[in-house]
Amino acid sequence: MSELLLTTFAAVLIAAGCLFFLAGTIGLLRLPDFYCRLHATTKCDAVGAVLILLGVALIAGADTQTVRIVALIALIAISSPTAGHALARAGWHAGHRPWTREENDEPE
Amino acid sequence: MRNALALLIVIVLAGLMMAGVSQLPPPGSPDGAVHRHVAAHYIDGGTEAGGAPNLVTAVLLNYRALDTYGEVVVIFAALVAVLAVGLSGHSRGPRRQPDELPVSPVVDRIIRLLAPFIALFALFMILEGHVLPGGGFQGGVVLGALLILLSLVLGPRRIRRMLPTPALFWTRAIAPLVFALTAIAGLALAGWLFALPEPAWLRELILVGLELAIGIGAALALVGFYLSLEADHHD
Numbered sequence: 446m447s448e449l450l451l452t453t454f455a456a457v458l459i460a461a462g463c464l465f466f467l468a469g470t471i472g473l474l475r476l477p478d479f480y481c482r483l484h485a486t487t488k489c490d491a492v493g494a495v496l497i498l499l500g501v502a503l504i505a506g507a508d509t510q511t512v513r514i515v516a517l518i519a520l521i522a523i524s525s526p527t528a529g530h531a532l533a534r535a536g537w538h539a540g541h542r543p544w545t546r547e548e549n550d551e552p553e
Numbered sequence: 554m555r556n557a558l559a560l561l562i563v564i565v566l567a568g569l570m571m572a573g574v575s576q577l578p579p580p581g582s583p584d585g586a587v588h589r590h591v592a593a594h595y596i597d598g599g600t601e602a603g604g605a606p607n608l609v610t611a612v613l614l615n616y617r618a619l620d621t622y623g624e625v626v627v628i629f630a631a632l633v634a635v636l637a638v639g640l641s642g643h644s645r646g647p648r649r650q651p652d653e654l655p656v657s658p659v660v661d662r663i664i665r666l667l668a669p670f671i672a673l674f675a676l677f678m679i680l681e682g683h684v685l686p687g688g689g690f691q692g693g694v695v696l697g698a699l700l701i702l703l704s705l706v707l708g709p710r711r712i713r714r715m716l717p718t719p720a721l722f723w724t725r726a727i728a729p730l731v732f733a734l735t736a737i738a739g740l741a742l743a744g745w746l747f748a749l750p751e752p753a754w755l756r757e758l759i760l761v762g763l764e765l766a767i768g769i770g771a772a773l774a775l776v777g778f779y780l781s782l783e784a785d786h787h788d
Contacts, residue, residue, distance in 0.1 A: 520667075527663040538654050 455503035462496030465489060478544035479536050487529035494521050609686035614763050618747035622736070625728040625770060632725060632774040635781050656705055664706045671699040679768035683760040692764075693771025700776045709783050712776065725777065728770025735759060 465488050472485020495518050502514040578585035595616070599608045613621055675696035682688010704712040716724060723730075738759075739748035749756040 520670075523663060524667065527660055531657060531660050534657050 451503055455500040458496050458500035458503065462493045462498075462500065465493030465496065469493060479541050480533060480543050483529060483533055483536070487525065490521055490525035491529070494525075606684050607686055610683055610688070610760070614683070614760055615747060615749060618732070618736070621767075622729070622732040622747075625732055625767060628771060628774050629726060629729050632777045635778055638781075661706050664702050668699060668703060671695065671702075675699060675768070675772075679764050680761060682764040682768075683757065689764040689767025690771050693768035694775060696768060696772035697775030697779075700772060701779045704776075704780070704783070709780055713780060721773075724769065725773050726770075727773075728766045731762060731766035735763060 469485050469487075469489035472488075473482050476482045476485055498514050498518050498521070502511050502518070505511045505514060582588075595608060595612065599611045599616075675692045678692030678695060679689055680692075682692065700712060736746045739750070740746050742748070742750040749759055
């Protein structure tokens with residue numbers, strides 16, 4: 446019973462992670478400017494991959510593999526937001542101005 | 554006229570290729586000559602003759618050591634070319650004021666935090682290369698990426714000064730040098746190029762040395778590319 450519960454929970458986590466990847470990919474293709482697209486795509490790694498890995502760790506159970514997965518989660522949780530931050534900062538200093546609806550300007 | 558000639562050449566070459574491909578055995582068929590002769594030979598005696606417990610490594614560092622030697626030389630030649638071009642471009646060209654933007658404190662802290670782990674992983678990949686497939690090149694790329702990251706945080710000058718110039722000069726050439734040394738040592742000790750001499754520990758040591766040389770060579774090539782680009786951008 447508890448195993449079924451655990452597997453269901455893991456499946457929900459993995460499905461949620463996939464949903465984040467889907468949303469991030471659609472955002473990358475559809476959103477108007479650099480900052481919006483960055484906003485969408487950084488969710489793929491930071492949330493999507495972490496959720497999927499959490500699900501995988503639950504399925505793997507108490508095992509040395511789980512330690513590796515947890516280390517991987519820590520790495521992604523630290524490095525992915527940093528990469529997003531560095532990209533946004535570089536974009537701002539390179540002169541990209543955020544797109545706004547009011548000005549009705551063409552997206553870059 | 555030229556178009557017609559090009560079309561003719563393309564058609565002839567394509568025809569030759571098609572003819573060649575049509576003679577190939579179906580991919581994955583166990584009766585193919587490749588699987589019955591060459592591969593079987595590798596699987597039978599590869600570990601012993603190749604000196605490495607992993608067959609991929611045995612092929613990479615022993616059976617086809619000459620090929621790997623060529624790869625290392627290509628990487629080294631690319632580095633030499635980039636350095637030569639970069640040096641000549643130093644004095645000329647419009648000097649553009651570098652818009653010095655300090656590295657974000659977040660990035661700085663994260664790179665400092667992750668650096669030891671990345672270094673450990675790079676070393677692991679390089680050293681593990683003699684028992685697992687892959688290794689030297691991949692670990693070298695990780696090491697080079699780490700050095701590039703560190704040059705973002707510490708400034709390229711600190712990275713440039715990490716090794717004194719004469720040492721850097723020789724270390725950049727380490728991979729071709731070690732390969733040439735191994736080839737000659739094999740010729741002298743066992744009778745043919747790249748032969749691995751007998752005691753098992755010596756073989757192991759040589760393989761680890763080769764992997765280390767590949768890794769360090771690849772890392773320094775990457776860093777060399779990056780630093781000369783960086784110098785071009787700022788000077």
